[in-house]
Structures are given as structure tokens and as C-alpha cells.
Amino acid sequence: MTPSYFLNRAVVILVTIISFIVNTQAQNKLVLNASNVEYELTPYLSVFEDKSCLRTIQEILSPEILYQFKPASNTMLNPGITNSSWWVRVEIVDSTLNGNRWILQANYPGIDNVDLFIVDSLHRIFSKHAGTLLPFNRREIKDRRAAFSIRSQRMINQTLYVRFESQSSVALYLRLMTLQRYMDADHNAQFYLGIFYGSILILVLYNLFLFLAIRDTSYLFYVLYVAGYVFHQMVVDGLYEEYFFPNSVVASVHIFQMAIGFFLLFGSLFTQRILFSSRFSPLLHKGLTVCAILGGMVLIFASITSGPLMNRMISFIIIPYALLTTAMAIIGLQNRYAPARFYLLAVMGFLIGLIVRGLRVSGVLPLNLFTEYTLQAGMLWEMTLFSFALGDRINTIKIEKELEKGEMRSRIAADLHDEIGSNLSSISMTSQMIRRSAKLSQLEKHRLAEITAIAKETTDAIRDIVWFINPQHDKFVDLIQRLKEVTPKFLTDLQYTFNTSGHIIESMPDLLIRKEIYLIYKEILHNIVKHANATKVAIEIKSQSNRFILSVCDDGVGFEAGDVKDGLGLKNLSDRAAKIGAIIDISSCTGRGVKITLSVPTEKP
Structure with a gap:
């Protein structure tokens, strides 16, 4: 080999050594002191990517690899999901009087393998292992993150090499803290x-x-x-x-x-x-x-x-x-x-x-x-x-169910009106036509008349049912209007007044309450026509103290309390009122008419 060959090799080696020295000198050395109990190591780290994932600490310590360590940047410290293993390097020296026990902790949890290699001033290597792939009970420090105990000595240099490898996301952030600071932080965590x-x-x-x-x-x-x-x-x-x-x-x-x-x-x-x-x-x-x-x-x-x-x-x-x-x-x-x-x-x-x-x-x-x-x-x-x-x-579900019930009630009301109502009307009309026949006996005509009357009554009852189950009639004002409409059908030959006073509540969604109020009212009017022999009737509806109050007063013959018979239908009125939690008061005396007051609670207790 020629002298020029050795000269060139010497120059390459010299440049490599100088570059290594410059690179390592450029990286800050972390000086530990008594005034600080915690250090973020990011400014002091240098990073190396091992794409083979096979390099040992001895290979890492070779000048060829040490030269490839680069000062840490945010991009390098956050490789994310990667197939490589990552090495970080930091040099520390303790300036305290007696040294201290420190805890090195990875900031990012969930890393599979975290290996620590400590190289002291005598080039001795001490290794420790942590990470999620090491069973919890076998870890040096029982921590949910990778953590290691490090004993520093006064003015003695130590170089820490930490190897990260994981199938999930990787972040290479480390912090160093005293044992007491670590215990406080863990307690708070x-x-x-x-x-x-x-x-x-x-x-x-x-x-x-x-x-x-x-x-x-x-x-x-x-x-x-x-x-x-x-x-x-x-x-x-x-x-x-x-x-x-x-x-x-x-x-x-x-x-x-x-x-x-x-x-x-x-x-x-x-x-x-x-x-x-x-x-x-x-x-x-x-x-x-x-x-x-x-x-x-x-x-x-x-x-x-x-x-x-x-x-x-x-x-x-x-x-x-x-x-x-x-x-x-x-x-x-x-x-x-x-x-x-x-x-x-x-x-x-x-x-x-x-x-x-x-x-x-x-x-x-x-x-x-x-x-x-x-x-x-x-x-x-x-x-x-x-x-x-x-x-x-929950409110949405409630509204949905109410809408479903309303739609069902509308369908039932339409079916009752279209099918049953029309059939009853046909029965009534057919029976009336048959009655006109001269061939029928009086008994047969009488029975046909009864059929016609029953069909008409049933038709009226069906109309009432259709009206009540229609969700468009759930408001109290609709009920009051219905009461007004039915009144002249009963009090045809009587003078009557129908008055409302006070604030009438807008709605009463309970179908049973509205239906019973209506039936009680019809029965009161029926009793007046059948038993009272009255000429004038005063009807008043008002709302007072969360109660719906219906009052009907006539100037008929009246009755004494001891003379009341079940046939008058008064017991039926009381039973209907009790069914909806209402109070009905009947006051009368002979020759002074009857006053019936129905008081219905508008709020559930």
C-alpha cells in the first residue's frame, strides 16, 4: 500500500474524530444541583434511529454510531408508529455535595420496551429494563410508566442511553426528578x-x-x-x-x-x-x-x-x-x-x-x-x-311516544268515524225506510223504531268517542267548546246561560279526566230535563287554585237530601267524580232548585 493511502485514511479518521468531538460538545451537559428537584431532558438529548432494531449498547458506543446521534428536535422526539427502535443519549454530572438518588421517568406511557444503559466515567455499563412488555411485578419501580432509579455521585460524569421500541406510538420524552419529587408527583397522579x-x-x-x-x-x-x-x-x-x-x-x-x-x-x-x-x-x-x-x-x-x-x-x-x-x-x-x-x-x-x-x-x-x-x-x-x-x-323519546299515541288515536278515530259510524247511519236509515212499509204490524214498526233510536244513540256515542280520542282535542278550550255544543241538544225548551271566567288552563292530556267531565256534564243536563221541571239553567266554568270548576244551577223543583233516590243518577255522578279524583257538591232543597259543583284538580299530586 502506498503512503498516500495511509495519509488519506488518517485524514478520514481525523475528520471523524473531530466531527464526533464537535457533535458531542455541541450537546449540552446536564448539571444537577440542589436547587432543582425536576428536569425536563429534552434540551439535553441527542437521538439515533436504529432501523434494524438489532444494535446492542456496545455497537451504540462505537465512534461510528455515536457520530450519528443528532440533537433532539420535536420531529425526532415524536416518531409515532414506527418499525424502528430509537436511542436517546444524555450526559449528566451532579454538582451537589453528596450526590443524590434520582428517578428517570418516560413521560409517554404505553411504550412496549424501554431499556436504560448507564455508562460511568470508568466506562462501566449498567443496564435496567422497563416498559409495558415487562410484567408490572418485575419492574424495578412499580410505576405505570417506564421509570428507573439512578444514583449520582458528586462531580462524576454519567452518560445515559435509553432505548425505545414499541408496536404502538412512540414518544422519546424523559424527565429526571428527585425521589421525593417523584413520590409527590405520583401521589397527585x-x-x-x-x-x-x-x-x-x-x-x-x-x-x-x-x-x-x-x-x-x-x-x-x-x-x-x-x-x-x-x-x-x-x-x-x-x-x-x-x-x-x-x-x-x-x-x-x-x-x-x-x-x-x-x-x-x-x-x-x-x-x-x-x-x-x-x-x-x-x-x-x-x-x-x-x-x-x-x-x-x-x-x-x-x-x-x-x-x-x-x-x-x-x-x-x-x-x-x-x-x-x-x-x-x-x-x-x-x-x-x-x-x-x-x-x-x-x-x-x-x-x-x-x-x-x-x-x-x-x-x-x-x-x-x-x-x-x-x-x-x-x-x-x-x-x-x-x-x-x-x-x-328522554324528552325526545317522550315526545316521540306522544306523537305515536297521537297518530294511533287519529287512526282509531278515523276508523270509528268511517266504518262504524257509517254502518250505524246505514242501519238507522234502513230501519226508517222499512217502517214506511204498510205491510208491517204495529209491533214490528215499534221494534224498528227502537232499532232506529238505538242506532242514533250509538252513533252519537261513537261521535263522542271519536271526538275525545282525536289528539287535536286535547286542550281544555276544546272541551269547553264541546260542552257548549252539546248543551242546546239537552236544554232545547229551557232558557240557559253558559259563562266562563278566570284563566282556563290550556291542556289536560289525560283523556280519562276530560271524558268523565263530559259524561258528568251530560248526565247533569239529562237529570235536569228528566227530573227538575226547571225553566232556567245557569252554567259557569272557571279555573281557581289549580282546579277546574264546573257549576250547573237550575230553578227546578229541587229535593230534600233524605228524599234522594238512586234513580236520580246522583250516585253515578259521585262515582264518576271519584274516578278522576274530583269533588262533586250537590246542594238543594224543595222548591229552590239544585246546584251541582264539580271541582277537578288540574295538577297531579
């Missing part, structure tokens, strides 16, 4: 997570109770949707393996993806039900049906297998799901559908929480109480407003 999951549990139990009470599947879909959300979040927060499977990791890997499929399936069904997608937008309704089917497929496949491909499939489904649900809420709002307001506000609150978390993880926003739990707060906001939307749906 448990408190806030307890509030979050406790509130969610209350919402689930409340809506499950409503489902059992009214049997509306919207509430069941809500409960199942929230259940999927909660199990997913428990895996993300590292709580699932801590409380359910502390000695195993297989279940949490599958549960993470199954929970997403679960909430996609029932979230789509919940949205269809609560926003009436089939009514307002059949196209979006079909889209949500596709999302529900895909969610069910994720649920099934995730129970069998897991991996990056499944995560990418989930990401592919979630985006159109979010767009479809938001668009459906906007369409519902445009149609003035009240629950759509709560739904849209709920989604916006969750999106705000998601954005804040993304900005915090990317380093744009600092890590504090607000940014740490904004996502959970957004989820709680969403679930609470969804519950409000369901509560508003």
Missing part, C-alpha cells in the same frame, strides 16, 4: 386519575340504570362505548396491567387494540341512535354502519393477533370515524335537533384535550398539572355531555 375513573364509573352506572328502566338501546350503546374507552385508557395509563394482570403482559397487548375496536363498534352505533342518522343523513348513516363493522373486525382480529399492522388499520378507521361523527353532529344541529348540541360540544372538548396533549408531548407546551391531565379531562367532558345528550333524549 393517583388522586387525579381516581377522580377521572370514579366519575366515569358514576356515569356508566347512572346510564346503565336508565337503560334498565326505559329499555332504550342508546343507553346500552353508551355504556359499552364508555367501557371500551375506559379499558383503552387504562392500558395507556398503565393501570390495566397494574391492577388486573401484574404478572403477565399478553392480555394488555390484546386489550389495548380490542378496546379500540370495542369503542369504534359501539361508538358508531351510539352515534346512529342518538343523532338519528338514518333520518337526517342516510349516507352518513351507512358510513357509520361501515365503521361499526370495521370496529367489530378489529375487536375480533385483535383478540387473535396484534402488531403494527393492526395499529395502522386502527388509525385508518379512526380518522373517517371522527369525521363522520362530527359531520353527523353538525347535520343534526342544522336540523335543530337538541342532543346534537351536546354531542358536538362533547367532541370539541375531547379534541381540545387531544390537541393540548399533542402539544405537550411534542414539547411545545410544558409538562404541568394542566397539560398532564387535559386529555383525561377532555374525555370526562365528552362522556358527561354525552350523558346530558342522552338525558335530553
Whole structure:
């Protein structure tokens, strides 16, 4: 080999060494001091991407690889879902008098493998392992996130290498804190997570109770949707393996993806039900049906297998799901559908929480109480407003049922009027025509007359029934008008007055009450015509102290209380009044007429 060859090789090696020195010097060294109890390591990190996922710490420490470490940027610290493993490097030196015990914690939970390698000034290597694929009971620090204990020594340099690898999303953010600060932070975290999951549990139990009470599947879909959300979040927060499977990791890997499929399936069904997608937008309704089917497929496949491909499939489904649900809420709002307001506000609150978390993880926003739990707060906001939307749906269901009852009553009224009413009229007319025949005996004519009378009475009764079951006559003013119309049919040869006074309530939806008032009134008029021998009748209707008061007074012969007979129909009046919780007062004496007052409560006790 020629001297020029060795000269060229020497120049390359020299340039490599100089570049390595410049690169490592450019990265800030973290100096620990007694005044700070917590450090965000982002400004001190350098990053290397291992696309093979096979490099060992010895290979990483080689000059060739160390040269490839780059100062951390927000893009590099948020690789997301990736097939690579990622290494971060930070150099620390403790300036305190006696050194300290520190806790190194990954800010982002849910990472499968997090390996720590500590290289001291003597080039000794100490390794530790954490991550969701390490059973909870085998972790050095029983933490829902990857955490390691580090002992620093005064003015002794230590270089930390942390390797991240995960099938799900990866973020390379780290913080270093004293043991006491870590314990305080963990105590606060448990408190806030307890509030979050406790509130969610209350919402689930409340809506499950409503489902059992009214049997509306919207509430069941809500409960199942929230259940999927909660199990997913428990895996993300590292709580699932801590409380359910502390000695195993297989279940949490599958549960993470199954929970997403679960909430996609029932979230789509919940949205269809609560926003009436089939009514307002059949196209979006079909889209949500596709999302529900895909969610069910994720649920099934995730129970069998897991991996990056499944995560990418989930990401592919979630985006159109979010767009479809938001668009459906906007369409519902445009149609003035009240629950759509709560739904849209709920989604916006969750999106705000998601954005804040993304900005915090990317380093744009600092890590504090607000940014740490904004996502959970957004989820709680969403679930609470969804519950409000369901509560508003109770009124919607009530209105729907009333409309259904009204439609049914209208159909029955039309059928009675068209079929039975016309048939009775035909019977009456036919019997009258037959009576005109000279061949009939007097007995036969008398019986035909009875048929005609019965048919007419039945026709009148059918008309009354048709009138009362028609939902257009549910107002009290319609009842009063009906009473006015029937009065001259009874009091044909009598002088009468019909007066109303005071504020008359608008509606009385209870059909039984309106019908009994009408029948009582007809019976009173019938008794006046049949028994009173009166010439004048005064009728007054008024509303007083939440009671409907009907008063009928005549100037007839009257009667003494001891002379009352059942044949007068007074007992029947009392029975009808008692049936609707009304009070009827009958006052009379011989020669001074009769006054009957009916007092009906207009509000249920």
C-alpha cells in the first residue's frame, strides 16, 4: 500500500474524530444541583434511529454510531408508529455535595420496551429494563410508566442511553426528578386519575340504570362505548396491567387494540341512535354502519393477533370515524335537533384535550398539572355531555311516544268515524225506510223504531268517542267548546246561560279526566230535563287554585237530601267524580232548585 493511502485514511479518521468531538460538545451537559428537584431532558438529548432494531449498547458506543446521534428536535422526539427502535443519549454530572438518588421517568406511557444503559466515567455499563412488555411485578419501580432509579455521585460524569421500541406510538420524552419529587408527583397522579375513573364509573352506572328502566338501546350503546374507552385508557395509563394482570403482559397487548375496536363498534352505533342518522343523513348513516363493522373486525382480529399492522388499520378507521361523527353532529344541529348540541360540544372538548396533549408531548407546551391531565379531562367532558345528550333524549323519546299515541288515536278515530259510524247511519236509515212499509204490524214498526233510536244513540256515542280520542282535542278550550255544543241538544225548551271566567288552563292530556267531565256534564243536563221541571239553567266554568270548576244551577223543583233516590243518577255522578279524583257538591232543597259543583284538580299530586 502506498503512503498516500495511509495519509488519506488518517485524514478520514481525523475528520471523524473531530466531527464526533464537535457533535458531542455541541450537546449540552446536564448539571444537577440542589436547587432543582425536576428536569425536563429534552434540551439535553441527542437521538439515533436504529432501523434494524438489532444494535446492542456496545455497537451504540462505537465512534461510528455515536457520530450519528443528532440533537433532539420535536420531529425526532415524536416518531409515532414506527418499525424502528430509537436511542436517546444524555450526559449528566451532579454538582451537589453528596450526590443524590434520582428517578428517570418516560413521560409517554404505553411504550412496549424501554431499556436504560448507564455508562460511568470508568466506562462501566449498567443496564435496567422497563416498559409495558415487562410484567408490572418485575419492574424495578412499580410505576405505570417506564421509570428507573439512578444514583449520582458528586462531580462524576454519567452518560445515559435509553432505548425505545414499541408496536404502538412512540414518544422519546424523559424527565429526571428527585425521589421525593417523584413520590409527590405520583401521589397527585393517583388522586387525579381516581377522580377521572370514579366519575366515569358514576356515569356508566347512572346510564346503565336508565337503560334498565326505559329499555332504550342508546343507553346500552353508551355504556359499552364508555367501557371500551375506559379499558383503552387504562392500558395507556398503565393501570390495566397494574391492577388486573401484574404478572403477565399478553392480555394488555390484546386489550389495548380490542378496546379500540370495542369503542369504534359501539361508538358508531351510539352515534346512529342518538343523532338519528338514518333520518337526517342516510349516507352518513351507512358510513357509520361501515365503521361499526370495521370496529367489530378489529375487536375480533385483535383478540387473535396484534402488531403494527393492526395499529395502522386502527388509525385508518379512526380518522373517517371522527369525521363522520362530527359531520353527523353538525347535520343534526342544522336540523335543530337538541342532543346534537351536546354531542358536538362533547367532541370539541375531547379534541381540545387531544390537541393540548399533542402539544405537550411534542414539547411545545410544558409538562404541568394542566397539560398532564387535559386529555383525561377532555374525555370526562365528552362522556358527561354525552350523558346530558342522552338525558335530553328522554324528552325526545317522550315526545316521540306522544306523537305515536297521537297518530294511533287519529287512526282509531278515523276508523270509528268511517266504518262504524257509517254502518250505524246505514242501519238507522234502513230501519226508517222499512217502517214506511204498510205491510208491517204495529209491533214490528215499534221494534224498528227502537232499532232506529238505538242506532242514533250509538252513533252519537261513537261521535263522542271519536271526538275525545282525536289528539287535536286535547286542550281544555276544546272541551269547553264541546260542552257548549252539546248543551242546546239537552236544554232545547229551557232558557240557559253558559259563562266562563278566570284563566282556563290550556291542556289536560289525560283523556280519562276530560271524558268523565263530559259524561258528568251530560248526565247533569239529562237529570235536569228528566227530573227538575226547571225553566232556567245557569252554567259557569272557571279555573281557581289549580282546579277546574264546573257549576250547573237550575230553578227546578229541587229535593230534600233524605228524599234522594238512586234513580236520580246522583250516585253515578259521585262515582264518576271519584274516578278522576274530583269533588262533586250537590246542594238543594224543595222548591229552590239544585246546584251541582264539580271541582277537578288540574295538577297531579
